[in-house]
Amino acid sequence: xxxxTQTQPGMFVQEKEAVTLDCTYDTSDxxxxxxWYKQPSSGEMIFxxxxxxxxxxNATEGRYSLNFQKARKSANLVISASQLGDSAMYFxxxxxxxxxxxxxxxxxxxxVIP
Amino acid sequence: xxxxxxxxxxxxxxxxQEVTLRCKPISGHDYLFWYRQTMMRGLELLIYFNNNVPIDxxxxxxxxxxxxxxxxxxxxxxxxxxxxxDSAVYFCARPQWGDNSNQPQHFGDGTRLSIL
Numbered sequence: 434x435x436x437x438t439q440t441q442p443g444m445f446v447q448e449k450e451a452v453t454l455d456c457t458y459d460t461s462d463x464x465x466x467x468x469w470y471k472q473p474s475s476g477e478m479i480f481x482x483x484x485x486x487x488x489x490x491n492a493t494e495g496r497y498s499l500n501f502q503k504a505r506k507s508a509n510l511v512i513s514a515s516q517l518g519d520s521a522m523y524f525x526x527x528x529x530x531x532x533x534x535x536x537x538x539x540x541x542x543x544x545v546i547p
Numbered sequence: 548x549x550x551x552x553x554x555x556x557x558x559x560x561x562x563x564q565e566v567t568l569r570c571k572p573i574s575g576h577d578y579l580f581w582y583r584q585t586m587m588r589g590l591e592l593l594i595y596f597n598n599n600v601p602i603d604x605x606x607x608x609x610x611x612x613x614x615x616x617x618x619x620x621x622x623x624x625x626x627x628x629x630x631x632x633d634s635a636v637y638f639c640a641r642p643q644w645g646d647n648s649n650q651p652q653h654f655g656d657g658t659r660l661s662i663l
Contacts, residue, residue: 450581466651468651470587470651476636476656476657476659477654477656477657478638478640478652478654478657479651480643480651480653483651524590526652533578533595533597533602533603534592534595535592535652537589537590538589540587540589540590545645
């Protein structure tokens with residue numbers, strides 16, 4: 434089974450609007466971390482936001498927030514007030530406490546329309 | 548980013564040639580990871596090291612691939628002989644804020660490899 438599933442290969446959003454990128458995960462480990470990365474066309478992988486499995490509150494970092502629904506095993510990324518520079522690939526990832534490996538989803542390509 | 552330096556940034560070579568990719572993480576971190584990214588397969592973990600020792604190399608595609616970490620601030624990924632299907636972007640990564648616990652990965656800028 435896939436550890437991380439991103440079902441949206443591509444998304445479009447109007448500039449200044451909010452957008453939600455979906456991510457579901459699969460693990461039996463009670464302790465894990467969830468991460469989102471941004472990969473612009475230049476290719477570098479940029480860490481955006483982290484959510485721990487025991488965190489009571491949803492993580493926020495500036496315009497990024499993580500909608501963490503533990504029972505549903507989902508960790509959707511919300512980008513508010515989209516900017517043209519947000520156009521990129523976005524990857525969801527998970528690390529289980531029992532291992533050191535990061536599991537990455539297949540990514541979602543986000544295009545911000547002026 | 549200065550946290551993880553990869554070289555070369557781009558490599559173009561003919562099939563059959565030996566290719567060596569290099570990674571220089573800031574020393575002091577115990578873990579180092581090598582990934583490969585392709586359109587077809589996404590981001591795949593190839594191998595990771597802890598204290599310079601390979602821990603899990605189950606992601607290494609085949610015997611043509613080998614990786615070493617002779618010291619805490621240098622690692623190589625070697626492909627010999629190279630094949631066109633090895634064309635990909637290869638990333639080196641380490642935990643961002645220190646020893647590996649629940650820390651995000653900090654990636655180098657990657658090496659874009661093209662095998663003709």
